[in-house]
Amino acid sequence: MNNRLVINFIPGPTTLHKMTGGTKVLLFVLYTIAVIATFDIRVLLPLMVLPLAAIVSMKPNYKPLVFLFGFTFLTVGVIGSVMLIAVSPDVGMVHVGSHTLVMQITESIYVTKETLWYILVTFVKRTASFLVVIAFALMTTPSEFASGLNFLRVPYKICIIVSLAYRTIPDIAHRFIDIRNSMMMRGVELDSRRASLGKRLKYTGAMLAPLIISSFGRVESIANAMDLRGFGRHRKRTWYAEHELTRADRIMRAFAAALAAATLFYIAYFKIINPYPVTMWCPFVSPENITKTNVFDTLFFLKWFD
Known part of the structure; x- marks a missing residue:
């Protein structure tokens, strides 16, 4: 967990x-x-x-x-x-x-x-x-969530999208923490006890740019991998979960x-x-x-x- x-x-x-x-x-x-x-x-x-x-x-x-x-x-x-x-x-x-x-x-x-x-x-x-x-x-x-939605007759393509989004949330959060830690190691102060709210908002906005760019790159990689594996060719699919x-x-x-x-x-x-x-x-x-x-x-x- x-x-x-x-x-x-x-x-x-x-x-x-x-x-x-x-x-x-x-x-x-x-x-x-x-x-x-x-x-x-x-x-x-x-x-x-x-x-x-x-x-x-x-x-x-x-x-x-x-x-x-x-x-x-x-x-x-x-x-x-x-x-x-x-x-x-x-x-x-x-x-x-x-x-x-x-x-x-x-x-x-x-x-x-x-x-x-x-x-x-x-x-x-x-x-x-x-x-x-x-x-x-x-x-x-996430896999059980997707299979459960498909059990309720939700199209399986939508179920896969929901599963991927649900699965990606922790990765995005961890990536954000890594970017924040790297900025703090370079001398950027993000501690609420030492930096003002305006500065913390400014640096947080700066952290979001590389996070969004890397997320788009990951979405493209996942989409290409799914196309190569023939995703979406059939009307139904089975669920290993x-x-x-x-x-x-x-x-x-x-x-x-x-x-x-x-x-x-x-x-x-x-x-x-x-x-x-x-x-x-x-x-x-x-x-x-x-x-x-x-x-x-x-x-x-x-x-x-x-």
Whole structure:
């Protein structure tokens, strides 16, 4: 496993690693749809726990995972929540249907209990999505990813392109690190404690030029090699990463079918037949006290144009 970029090139020893690429991609697609389809925290919490348990069972290197989660939490979670309160402080009323003031910062910026609940639910939803992606990346090799996409009837030429792009990410990152280290050995200061942000951005831009040029050269070499080997002559191809279905594959495909059926039922019943008055269920707001609000009414800067 690539410990820095959380990308697997060799199938691991666990049961999840040994499943076929088709099972992994099918489960990933259906699970992602299930997470996207709901804002109900009672559904999102189990959907968040399952990929977390899968990640723990694979016994990965947690250092890059913690870094990725911390970076995502800081940029999307903290900064996004602050900007949300600043731009649309009453967004909770749109999605929850009530207004309970917690803290008044200015006349147009305030915090409500419903907005905090909205931030919590969206955080759980984003965390579930993040964990699904990480679990899929940990258990899937680029070749299994390509064969899994082809299992879903994606044309195999597109599958090969996706596999090559997925496989090239670590090489580009390592090449960037090599270029950065060589520049530092020549006396270029890139340490954040010694060089200003402007200088570091300038030198980083200078590093990208040789990286892009070398990447184009590599793409040309790969394309020529594929042409010489007759790539694309036939309508179908086999995948050396695919193998016979295991017991885990059958169990997971049955789970995927049940998940797809549950998602369709949830969308049909709770979104079409008997929809909830607002987007989110909230434990401290009863359906009788819900007030519907247009989302554009919560954007205070739009009032400047009235």
